[in-house]
Amino acid sequence: MKVSRRAQVPPFAVMEVLAAANARRAAGEPVLNLCAGEPSTGASEVVRQRAVDLLQTGDLGYTEALGAPALRAAIAEHYGRWYDVEVSASRVAVTTGSSGGFMLAFLAAFDVGDRVALARPGYPAYKNILTALGCEVVELDCGPATRYQPTLSQLQEAYYGGGLDGLVLASPANPTGTMVSPDDLAGIAAWCADFDVRLVSDEIYHGITYGTGGAPTPTAASYLGDGAVVVSSFSKYWAMTGWRLGWLILPDDLVAPVDALAGNVALCPPALAQHAGVAAFSDEGYAAARANVAQYAASRENVLSRLDDLGWGPVAPADGAFYVYADVSRYGMDSVTYCERLLAETGVALTPGTDFDSVAGTAWVRLSFAAAPEVVSEAVDRVIAWQRAL
Numbered sequence: 001m002k003v004s005r006r007a008q009v010p011p012f013a014v015m016e017v018l019a020a021a022n023a024r025r026a027a028g029e030p031v032l033n034l035c036a037g038e039p040s041t042g043a044s045e046v047v048r049q050r051a052v053d054l055l056q057t058g059d060l061g062y063t064e065a066l067g068a069p070a071l072r073a074a075i076a077e078h079y080g081r082w083y084d085v086e087v088s089a090s091r092v093a094v095t096t097g098s099s100g101g102f103m104l105a106f107l108a109a110f111d112v113g114d115r116v117a118l119a120r121p122g123y124p125a126y127k128n129i130l131t132a133l134g135c136e137v138v139e140l141d142c143g144p145a146t147r148y149q150p151t152l153s154q155l156q157e158a159y160y161g162g163g164l165d166g167l168v169l170a171s172p173a174n175p176t177g178t179m180v181s182p183d184d185l186a187g188i189a190a191w192c193a194d195f196d197v198r199l200v201s202d203e204i205y206h207g208i209t210y211g212t213g214g215a216p217t218p219t220a221a222s223y224l225g226d227g228a229v230v231v232s233s234f235s236k237y238w239a240m241t242g243w244r245l246g247w248l249i250l251p252d253d254l255v256a257p258v259d260a261l262a263g264n265v266a267l268c269p270p271a272l273a274q275h276a277g278v279a280a281f282s283d284e285g286y287a288a289a290r291a292n293v294a295q296y297a298a299s300r301e302n303v304l305s306r307l308d309d310l311g312w313g314p315v316a317p318a319d320g321a322f323y324v325y326a327d328v329s330r331y332g333m334d335s336v337t338y339c340e341r342l343l344a345e346t347g348v349a350l351t352p353g354t355d356f357d358s359v360a361g362t363a364w365v366r367l368s369f370a371a372a373p374e375v376v377s378e379a380v381d382r383v384i385a386w387q388r389a390l
Helices: 013-026 045-057 068-083 096-110 124-132 152-161 182-194 220-226 252-265 271-281 283-304 335-346 375-390
Strands: 092-095 115-120 136-141 166-170 198-202 230-232 246-249 323-329 364-368
Touching: 013 335, 045 068, 045 246, 045 283, 068 115, 068 246, 068 271, 092 096, 092 220, 096 198, 096 230, 096 252, 115 220, 124 136, 136 152, 136 182, 152 182, 152 252, 152 283, 152 364, 166 182, 182 198, 182 220, 220 230, 220 246, 271 283, 283 375, 335 364, 335 375
Parallel strands: 115 136, 115 166, 166 198, 198 230
Antiparallel strands: 092 246, 230 246, 323 364
């Protein structure tokens, strides 16, 4: 029997690294896991207690396809609280993680053959989902000169080089942690509106930023009237990875299409996660998330303060999220070999850059400092000692 051509996409390498790390742990060998973008704290107590209560007495039947009304309202209120942006709950679509959100957004917004731009290096699932849906991915080479983010000149070149139907923009970005400034976001959003290019803004790491003086990260929800789509999630800021809960903020023209698609694809997101997720927007939920960010900041400083000892370079500016993306080519091996040997010889798991950059990723690795600070510190010690012994 044949396998569809749309299924011929690369696997997500971080999951292979994670599987190897888990196999090592199952064999009784120690592992310091810095490969996955997964907060070590897990969901806050207020969310977990709400889930316990719901399991005992709650109604966990199907919700509406676009999500439970109470959660949609809480998400809409969040945009007023954080960004001072008014968002109607009718524009909110609750999804099965941000991954489900991307699938619904791409299905609703793009046709087979549409050209969609995205930064390289970048999160591999963007490219792989779009490719599986028959879209043409236009990779924008984003390195140190552009702070690893797309520029208007790159977008213009891509547009005049064959047309452009969409742009996926991530800020803070995975794997680099770099961010788009408010002025740059405004300029990109205006350009997309002028040239009828659908902007899809990945904002799943919002709230996890450093050195901004408390200023909110700009959101593309300010540009819904121009057709922008926002993708976000409970996985990162609220540390609810396995709950599989995310959301879309949609422009008017995509609300009905996403509603129809969502009902057909999954009926609704997980009901338990939805109802418990409302508690994430409580004062206790926000406080727990802020405490997590303080922990990430301490781990980030631990890594950045030891870059000279690590000998990594160049390193992308780690403005947000919980990653350090660095060039390790000086150690005389490609990044896949580097990560394989590092795990086998030290028990430290990092992710090779080949996941994020098919052109230059063989020279780069991604370190996640979402683990507990003591784990991050010990892992850095082991990496430094291992490299010195090479």
